Every structure is written in structure tokens, then in C-alpha cells.
Amino acid sequence: MPVSVDASRIIYDALKACGVSVVSALPETWLVHLIRMAEDDPDMTLVRLAKEEEGVGIATGAHLAGARSVMLMQNHGFLQSINGIVSCAQLYRIPLVMLISHRGWFGERDPWQTEGGLVTIPVLDALRIPYETLDARDHVAHRIAKAMTLAHSTNRPVALLLGRDLMWEDG
Numbered sequence: 001m002p003v004s005v006d007a008s009r010i011i012y013d014a015l016k017a018c019g020v021s022v023v024s025a026l027p028e029t030w031l032v033h034l035i036r037m038a039e040d041d042p043d044m045t046l047v048r049l050a051k052e053e054e055g056v057g058i059a060t061g062a063h064l065a066g067a068r069s070v071m072l073m074q075n076h077g078f079l080q081s082i083n084g085i086v087s088c089a090q091l092y093r094i095p096l097v098m099l100i101s102h103r104g105w106f107g108e109r110d111p112w113q114t115e116g117g118l119v120t121i122p123v124l125d126a127l128r129i130p131y132e133t134l135d136a137r138d139h140v141a142h143r144i145a146k147a148m149t150l151a152h153s154t155n156r157p158v159a160l161l162l163g164r165d166l167m168w169e170d171g
Helices: 005-017 029-040 054-064 075-080 082-090 111-126 137-154
Strands: 020-025 045-048 068-074 097-101 131-134 158-162
Touching: 005 020, 005 029, 005 137, 020 029, 020 054, 029 045, 029 068, 029 097, 054 068, 054 082, 068 075, 075 082, 075 097, 075 111, 097 137, 111 158, 131 137, 137 158
Parallel strands: 020 045, 020 068, 068 097, 097 158, 131 158
Antiparallel strands: none
16 A cells, blocks of 8 residues: 555645644655655755754754654654654754654554564653654645644643554555
8 A cells, every 4th residue: 555645735835834843754665755845845944864862953943943744654763763852852942843753553464563562652742742643635734823822832742643544545
């Protein structure tokens, strides 16, 4: 089943509508179209990361420069970047908006994804990071706008989990 270009476009347009001008990302199957859209957009700065934790620094710099940013990553990348999230974004009150492909959850066929999928939500809860799941096209723009508002009003990390029902075509 292919990753949905249409759902990716809805997500990307919602990010642009919220004033996002910086995207940081590592290559990831569910994020391929979002990354390409950012790369092709002359009004967007795409920062390709070597590891996810670097995205916390990019978001910090963007915030200090007055730009809105998002980090695109898989949930295993989120787990890998916890040190930067806690010791930088939470400590120094950075509005870090993370779009996390929620791999390893219901419907996952790849066994290597399942352990990360099972612990993503408990880790978000343990870190007191508010999150919403994006799993249907009709609520994407509204939930992204709410997440951006919360991140910037509290100057804290916020997560949006990209669900399989949104990101994959039924074909």
C-alpha cells in the first residue's frame, strides 16, 4: 500500500497555513512526500538531518530567529532524540512541534517497528508532551493549528502522531 500523496498535501498545506517556514527531517517512508514538498517549495527551508536529535537544535535556532518550524520523524527517531527534547526544548522552553509517523501500531506488518510503536505514547506521557493523533483527513488542519497554538503559547514541545489510516492509501 503506497503512502498517500493527498494526505501528505493536506498536512503540508496546513503547516504552511500556520506559518511554518522551516522543516527538519530524516528520510522516512511515511514522510517521503512531505519532505519532497518542502524541498520543492521555494518559500520553505528544508534541513536534512543526520540524526533526529539535531532537529531540536534546528527548531531552537528557528524559534530564536522568529521562524516557525516542525520536525518530521518516525517514532524511533523521537525515542532517539529524547535527550535533546528534555535538555534543550523543555528546559529552555522552545516551541518544538513534532510530526511523528506512528509506526509499529495497529496494522503494522514490520516486526522491527513494533517495539517503538508500543512505547511512543507512554514516553510522550512520561515527558508530559501533549499529543494528538492525525488519522483522518477532515481533522488534520484543525489539529495542526491547535498544536502550533499550544506549542507557541506554552513554549513547550507538542507532538502530532501520523496514523496509518491517514498516511496510507487503501488501494
